[in-house]
Amino acid sequence: MQTDEPVTHACVPDDYDVAYHRPAALMDVNMHYCPGCAHSLVHKLLMEVVDELGIQDQTIGVAPVGCSVFAYEYMNIDMQEAAHGRACAVATAIKRLMPDKFVFTYQGDGDLAAIGIAETLHAINRGENILIVFMNNAVYGMTSGQMAPTTLPGMKTTTSPFGRDTKFYGAPMKIAELVAQLPGSSYVTRQVVNSPHGVRKTKQALLKAFDWQKQNAGTCLIEIIGNCPSNWRMTPLEASRFIDEEMVKSFPVGDIKTPDQPSLAPTPENL
């Protein structure tokens, strides 16, 4: 049962204040994600932002196909479930018809970068005033661990059992750098959530993106390096280390482009 009442604690200890509580916009249910999964963490951050900005009644999210297909069971906002890869097209229509609402897509690496790459690139090229939250964990989670466009060279997956061969399949796609080339993108950044510091920075990025959406600055894309402990065959802690040691080598963390500093965008010369 979902309730809109602010969550109160009957048992706040005497002399203490609540310093942190789970966001009210996050449904008070068990999330099906594996232990340690970055999806549930980012859902939490998104709903913290919705709570803090007071925009629960103005936000519409678009869920993908993938592990986060059930995102609408966890986020207490109006949401639409898009066909695989099509979230950016769905979000385009919603935002064009309701420009005063906050619209975001939440997509994984297969959804955004494989089957949905056309819809993604064209929405950004048009400069749709939406936020695209791109969860990059280098693997297809829901379907049990196949190779993704972002799988690292040499990384073993169920469809690259001997390690990703870049001669056969090419190198992993660096989506943030790719979309930063399009003039329609305004804020493009890559973040991590495998440490308290990373979580704080990612939340700041989300807050900024919502603010820029309010200013109609263009498309914001936040690529978050997530983990997939189950399909990486690691514990959540090992997965956190893997991100620090391996993932960020292929996917550098930081702002690629902001509305204030569009010159951060990589050019062919300095890519």
Add this chain to the structure above:
Amino acid sequence: MNVTKLMKGNEALAEAAIRAGCDAYFGYPITPQSEVLEYLAREMPRHNRIVLQAESEVASINMVYGAAGAGFRAMTSSSSPGFSLMQEGISYLAGAELPCLLVNVNRAGPGLGTIQPGQGDYFQATKGGGHGDYRLIVLAPASVQEMADHVFLGFDLADQYRNPVVILSDGAIGQMMEKVTFKPYQKPTADKSWATTGKPASRKRNAISSLFIQPERMEQHNLKLTEKFNRIRESEIRFEEVNTNDADYLLVAYGLSARIAQKAMDLARAKGLRVGLLRPITLFPFPEKRLRELATQVQGMLTVELNSGQMVEDVRLAVEGRVPVAHYGRMGGMIFTPEEIERQLETFFEKAYAN
């Protein structure tokens, strides 16, 4: 006040969309229907409505999904190869029970085919070209007037049943020019409390989805959809009959084929053969009951279609073996003449002609 104009089929459809209060049109150019997109790109902005040329038909249909899910009147149009691209999106629209208007200006196929008219998409439209158990209400215009009228009807039926509606036209009807009259129209109010407009505190959040991962729940949903299609079958059949009261032989045809078949009927009548015509206007729901009745009266039926035999199967099912049902078709964009059809009548029903 009525407004009468001389218009091309595609443009009449587009004009009707504006008058029917279409909020958003998403489309991609493809012959022979690009005029719909072009007309709307020119005219919709004047009414502050959205027209967006998408990057593909795949994107178009998913934009329709987003708009429909947010409670708006949305439509798209395409032609056969593009309509094939939309099938996944159509299945999702039907599964999520989203109202919308889709137009297929049928051209000859399969594959890239040609840009000339065809009726080879009958199966795709009426039996569901996308996956899963769903049906679309299919309207088959046979004139420029119906290209306009079916837009108002289509949007209203879509809202009433929360289901996609298809206007199955063809390259000839889309391109021909005829007189069309636009009557004043009042958009009926429809319940859109399920739409994603932003969740206020007063209601639960709305989620538009066709995913029901528990089989028990999925079956419930399927039964709900089936019951809806049964209601549509009961209430929404539309067809036109010409000279059937005393008919010994029945021509069955829709769209462009019906116009030509009607002339063939006149030629046969002039030779003394009592031929009638039944023109389905809704291809789903199909006028099975009326055909079953007529099967007790006539000695044979001939379906006339621009394909290798698609609607003929539905006619055969409807008559339950009572009378012979034959098919005559042309393909590849070739169009029959009335004389050709009349000769086919003679061939199939030579006994009658011999008398």
Add this chain to the structure above:
Amino acid sequence: MEATPTPAVRKPRGRVEIDIQKCKGCELCTDACKKETLVLSDAINIKGYHYVIVNNDACNACLDCALVCPDAVITVYKLQKSKKVNITPPDIKEQLRAAATPKPVPV
């Protein structure tokens, strides 16, 4: 005055509450905590996960655990500012000073 003086009580700066039925024992919080306040319990919850429990009083409400928790099971409380200092009244302080000299305590 023969009564044993009440020693000053120092309240922990932070307190943590875990929704143990939602905890999945992923250990991201136990790793993030720099005060070793959080450990995995030997017991399991309704889902079969070893959930996190509080191990000591050293929590300083840094929020790191709550930040990294993927399932948002952690609530953190922070001691109110005014309550941070020792609230022993001045006359009791006198007695404490006098009592600081060791002398036999009547049994």
